[in-house]
Amino acid sequence: MTFPAGSADRPSCSLSFDELYQNYATDVLRVAYYYLGNRELAEDVTQDVFVKLLTNCPSLEAGREKAWLLKVALNRCRDLWRSSWIKKVVLGHPGFECFPAPDMIGSLADQQTLSEAVNRLKPEFKEVVLLFYYQGFSVAEIADMLGIAEGTVSSRLSRAREKLQKELKGDEDQ
Amino acid sequence: MNRIEDLRRVTDNTLHGLIADDSLKFRILQKVSSEQEPRRRFTFRTVTALCGALAALAVMVLALNTLQPVRPGGPGEINVFAAGGTGSENASLFRDGFDPGSVVSVELEGSSAVTDAEKCASLAAVLSGTAENADSGESSGQERLVLKLSDGTEFIFTAADPYLFDGDGQCWYCPEFFSSIKE
Structure with missing residues (x-):
C-alpha cells in the first residue's frame, strides 16, 4: 500500500508523524482505555486522534503536542461515553482487564x-486523575486542556483522591 | 498498598501489554489514505465544474457582444435590439441622435422616396431637430418610414402624419418632417 505523499511530515510542528506516534x-x-474500559474502543479513539492530526494539520506548539493529542482523545472518549448505545450495549458491564508483562x-x-479503582471513577474525576497522576500535567495545564477553572481541577483531584482511598481501603478490608 | 501517586508505574505494569503498535499505525495511515482519495476527487470535480461554468459565462458574454439588432419585419413592428455591441445600430434614432449626413435614403412608403444626398440630409436634420416626444398619438397608420444610413443600417418607423412611432414604442410629433417630405 502507498501512503499519501509526505504524510509522515504533515503535522505543523517540530515532530514528524512517526515521532509523535x-x-x-x-x-x-x-488513557482512552482507562476512560472506556474497552480495548477496541480505545484503539478506535487513538486512531481517530491521529487521523485528525494528519488530516487537519493543526499548528502544534513545541512541547504541547501531547497535551493536544490527549485533549482530542478525552473529547472523543467523552462523546463515546455520552452515547447511550455505547453505555448500554458495549460498556454495560465494563471489566477492566490488565495486560501485564509475562514475568509480572x-x-x-x-x-x-x-x-480498576481509577477506571471505576466517574469520567470527570477520571480525567483529572489520569492527566495529573498518570501523565504528569500540572493543575494549570489540565485546566487549560479541559477548559475548566484551576480551582475545579484541584477540587476534582481532591474528591477523586478521597474516593480512591475509600475504595482501596474497602478492598483492603475485604 | 499502592498509592495514587504511583499511577504511572502501576499503569506501566498493569497495562504493559497495551501498546500502540505498528498494526494500529498501519490502520491510521490506511484510514487517512482512504479519506483523502474522495476528497481529492471532490476537489477535482469542483474545480472542473467551476471552470466549465466560467467558460460558459465567457461564451455567453462574447455572444451577446457580437449580436446584431433584429430588424423589424413589417409596419408597426418594434425594433428589437440585442444587448451589448458598439455600433450605432443598437441605439434608438431619437434617443442617441445620429449624423444627418449619413442618411442615403428616406422613403415614406406609398408616398415618396428620396435618395438625393442633400435632400436626405436636410430631411434627416428636420426630423432630428424638430421631432418632439408626444404622450399620445394614433398608431393606426399603415405607412412605413425607412431611413437608410450609409453603413447599411436601417431605421424603420410606423408613420401616421404628423406622428412617428419608433422601435421603442415612443410616439414623436413632427409635422415639419411630413411637410418637407411631401414637398
Whole structure:
C-alpha cells in the first residue's frame, strides 16, 4: 500500500508523524482505555486522534503536542461515553482487564486494584486523575486542556483522591 | 498498598501489554489514505465544474457582444435590439441622435422616396431637430418610414402624419418632417 505523499511530515510542528506516534500513541491508547474500559474502543479513539492530526494539520506548539493529542482523545472518549448505545450495549458491564508483562503475572494484585479503582471513577474525576497522576500535567495545564477553572481541577483531584482511598481501603478490608 | 501517586508505574505494569503498535499505525495511515482519495476527487470535480461554468459565462458574454439588432419585419413592428455591441445600430434614432449626413435614403412608403444626398440630409436634420416626444398619438397608420444610413443600417418607423412611432414604442410629433417630405 502507498501512503499519501509526505504524510509522515504533515503535522505543523517540530515532530514528524512517526515521532509523535512513537512518543505518544501508547499514552493516548492507555488513557482512552482507562476512560472506556474497552480495548477496541480505545484503539478506535487513538486512531481517530491521529487521523485528525494528519488530516487537519493543526499548528502544534513545541512541547504541547501531547497535551493536544490527549485533549482530542478525552473529547472523543467523552462523546463515546455520552452515547447511550455505547453505555448500554458495549460498556454495560465494563471489566477492566490488565495486560501485564509475562514475568509480572501473579504479582500485580495490588496494582490491578488501583487501576480498576481509577477506571471505576466517574469520567470527570477520571480525567483529572489520569492527566495529573498518570501523565504528569500540572493543575494549570489540565485546566487549560479541559477548559475548566484551576480551582475545579484541584477540587476534582481532591474528591477523586478521597474516593480512591475509600475504595482501596474497602478492598483492603475485604 | 499502592498509592495514587504511583499511577504511572502501576499503569506501566498493569497495562504493559497495551501498546500502540505498528498494526494500529498501519490502520491510521490506511484510514487517512482512504479519506483523502474522495476528497481529492471532490476537489477535482469542483474545480472542473467551476471552470466549465466560467467558460460558459465567457461564451455567453462574447455572444451577446457580437449580436446584431433584429430588424423589424413589417409596419408597426418594434425594433428589437440585442444587448451589448458598439455600433450605432443598437441605439434608438431619437434617443442617441445620429449624423444627418449619413442618411442615403428616406422613403415614406406609398408616398415618396428620396435618395438625393442633400435632400436626405436636410430631411434627416428636420426630423432630428424638430421631432418632439408626444404622450399620445394614433398608431393606426399603415405607412412605413425607412431611413437608410450609409453603413447599411436601417431605421424603420410606423408613420401616421404628423406622428412617428419608433422601435421603442415612443410616439414623436413632427409635422415639419411630413411637410418637407411631401414637398
